[in-house]
Amino acid sequence: MLGRSDIFRAAAIVALVAVFIATLVAVNRRPSAPVVETSPTNNPASDDLSAELRRCSALGPQDAEDPHCIAVWEENRQRFFGRPARSLSPQTPPGAAAPATPSTGDAR
Numbered sequence: 001m002l003g004r005s006d007i008f009r010a011a012a013i014v015a016l017v018a019v020f021i022a023t024l025v026a027v028n029r030r031p032s033a034p035v036v037e038t039s040p041t042n043n044p045a046s047d048d049l050s051a052e053l054r055r056c057s058a059l060g061p062q063d064a065e066d067p068h069c070i071a072v073w074e075e076n077r078q079r080f081f082g083r084p085a086r087s088l089s090p091q092t093p094p095g096a097a098a099p100a101t102p103s104t105g106d107a108r
Contacts, residue, residue, distance in 0.1 A: 049075060 002010075053076055056069035063069070 049079075 049072065052068075052072040056066065056072050059066060059069065
């Protein structure tokens with residue numbers, strides 16, 4: 001004959017199985033959320049910056065002091081930290097001398 005604790009144990013197991021089955025039914029009945037594909041907004045300044053960042057990252061160590069690339073990296077840092085973006089000066093052809101940018105004295 002079953003004792004009192006055995007009856008409570010059996011009831012707890014039945015209740016647990018019932019909760020598990022109810023959870024599975026609820027999960028499978030809920031319609032899945034529609035997948036909404038958001039296309040990134042094409043910001044020309046952002047695209048120009050991305051292209052310049054790719055170009056500057058492809059340069060070798062000998063071109064690490066390229067003034068235009070230094071300005072591009074600084075602009076990227078400004079955007080990352082949430083500061084307003086500035087417009088970049090147009091890139092000079094690879095053989096031409098880059099315009100000199102004045103130093104801001106931001107030595108660290």
